[in-house]
Amino acid sequence: xxxxxxxLCEYVYDPAVGDPDNGVPPGTxxxxxxxxxxxxLCGASKDDFEPAD
Amino acid sequence: MNGVFRAVKVTDYVYWVGAxxxxxxxxxxxxxxxxxxxxxxxxxxxxxVLVDTxxxxxxxEMLARIASVTNPENITYIISNHSxxxxxxxxxxxxxxxxxxxxxxSAMGVKALHEHFHMxxxxxxxxxGETLSLGNMTLRFFETKMLHWPDSMVTYLPEQAxxxxxxxxxxxxxxxxxxxxxxxxxxLVREAAKYYANIVMPFSPIVTKTLEKIRNLNVPIHMIAxxxxxxxxxxxxxxxxxxxxxxxxxxxxxxxxxxxxxWQSTAKMARAIAEGIMAEGAQAKVMALSASHxxxxxxxxxxxxxxxxxxxxxxxxLFPTVADVLCYLRGLKPGNLIGAAFGSYGWSGEAVExxxxxxxxxxxxxxxxxxxxxxxxxxxxxxxxxSLGRLVAEQLKQRCDKPQQE
Numbered sequence: 001x002x003x004x005x006x007x008l009c010e011y012v013y014d015p016a017v018g019d020p021d022n023g024v025p026p027g028t029x030x031x032x033x034x035x036x037x038x039x040x041l042c043g044a045s046k047d048d049f050e051p052a053d
Numbered sequence: 054m055n056g057v058f059r060a061v062k063v064t065d066y067v068y069w070v071g072a073x074x075x076x077x078x079x080x081x082x083x084x085x086x087x088x089x090x091x092x093x094x095x096x097x098x099x100x101x102v103l104v105d106t107x108x109x110x111x112x113x114e115m116l117a118r119i120a121s122v123t124n125p126e127n128i129t130y131i132i133s134n135h136s137x138x139x140x141x142x143x144x145x146x147x148x149x150x151x152x153x154x155x156x157x158x159s160a161m162g163v164k165a166l167h168e169h170f171h172m173x174x175x176x177x178x179x180x181x182g183e184t185l186s187l188g189n190m191t192l193r194f195f196e197t198k199m200l201h202w203p204d205s206m207v208t209y210l211p212e213q214a215x216x217x218x219x220x221x222x223x224x225x226x227x228x229x230x231x232x233x234x235x236x237x238x239x240x241l242v243r244e245a246a247k248y249y250a251n252i253v254m255p256f257s258p259i260v261t262k263t264l265e266k267i268r269n270l271n272v273p274i275h276m277i278a279x280x281x282x283x284x285x286x287x288x289x290x291x292x293x294x295x296x297x298x299x300x301x302x303x304x305x306x307x308x309x310x311x312x313x314x315x316w317q318s319t320a321k322m323a324r325a326i327a328e329g330i331m332a333e334g335a336q337a338k339v340m341a342l343s344a345s346h347x348x349x350x351x352x353x354x355x356x357x358x359x360x361x362x363x364x365x366x367x368x369x370x371l372f373p374t375v376a377d378v379l380c381y382l383r384g385l386k387p388g389n390l391i392g393a394a395f396g397s398y399g400w401s402g403e404a405v406e407x408x409x410x411x412x413x414x415x416x417x418x419x420x421x422x423x424x425x426x427x428x429x430x431x432x433x434x435x436x437x438x439x440s441l442g443r444l445v446a447e448q449l450k451q452r453c454d455k456p457q458q459e
Contacts, residue, residue, distance in 0.1 A: 007258070008256075042199055043160060043164075
């Protein structure tokens with residue numbers, strides 16, 4: 001599963017880790033995140049993320 | 054202070070009610086040799102609105118200015134465009150005193166304000182594009198996340214064509230004048246550049262997108278009322294153009310050579326490199342860290358094409374002042390730079406490699422091998438330094454003569 005990077009603040013979403021503080025368990029693919037999920041650091045929307053290299 | 058400190062009219066319905074900080078000389082690591090202002094604004098619509106507050110010690114000044122046009126208790130709404138404490142400093146006290154109907158901030162702003170002031174509830178989140186009726190006027194909010202904080206937003210008053218831009222387009226400049234056309238253009242451009250270099254530079258891609266967003270709104274903007282420095286009214290085109298230019302990081306024929314020295318050996322190398330750069334027709338800006346503040350180095354790097362860094366090695370490490378500035382510059386993410394490292398050392402000489410490693414992290418394209426010299430450089434060593442300078446200048450000229458990609 002691919003990692004995704006926030007274009008506003010460079011936070012990297014790692015599917016292996018998820019975002020447990022915000023109810024997203026480890027193993028959740030980026031594509032499967034809810035549409036209203038936001039970057040936990042800066043609040044950017046999913047649209048502001050791109051695949052991390 | 055009542056009766057002496059007065060509001061300044063911006064438009065028929067908008068007043069500046071901020072504070073001038075004549076004596077500030079350091080703003081979290083940014084040297085503010087010209088002081089600063091904390092701008093807060095009052096909108097006298099059917100509902101009276103306060104846009105941002107001031108740094109906490111200046112509360113009485115702001116209150117006196119507000120009182121010169123209206124009783125502060127008449128404030129119905131307070132807007133927090135940015136939660137940093139130079140603007141939110143008196144917010145809790147103002148809320149307590151004025152008891153506004155509502156306080157507005159972006160969703161990230163609500164979160165940030167709670168994490169600053171631990172007030173419980175009481176702040177309403179507004180979304181990007183949301184409007185707020187003031188009776189005879191309206192406010193429109195636009196989120197500008199990471200310009201320069203997650204909570205940042207701007208507020209537009211269409212009926213007066215005023216954009217309250219919080220830190221964007223601002224500068225640290227204390228003055229008796231409140232408007233851009235009243236101040237020398239040289240000072241405005243210099244301080245706006247320093248502000249961009251030190252505060253906005255890492256977010257340049259977001260600047261480009263935000264400028265496009267503003268253009269696409271297709272609304273008149275007669276005033277840009279930022280939270281520091283003068284209000285833009287004649288030079289709006291100018292400041293927008295400068296931001297667009299700075300955001301692009303186009304290479305220029307200017308090389309910044311920054312260094313520190315223990316016994317003048319690294320200094321001699323720096324000056325020899327500069328001679329090489331100049332001989333090949335490019336511009337050298339030599340910045341000895343004993344005489345230059347990190348925030349002034351950042352300002353020079355903003356419009357540079359090359360960053361050449363010199364350091365002695367002390368106890369197996371970079372000299373601390375060089376480590377300071379490199380750490381600072383790394384966070385500012387300058388773009389499109391070429392660079393090189395140099396330094397004199399006694400016996401172990403780790404500095405040059407450490408510099409190259411940081412420059413690589415910063416995506417600076419290294420030209421040529423770094424130059425390390427034992428103790429005092431010979432004429433041959435200085436000639437090698439001058440060659441490096443010439444190489445840097447040649448590369449700069451090549452890069453600048455290439456057609457720019459937009």
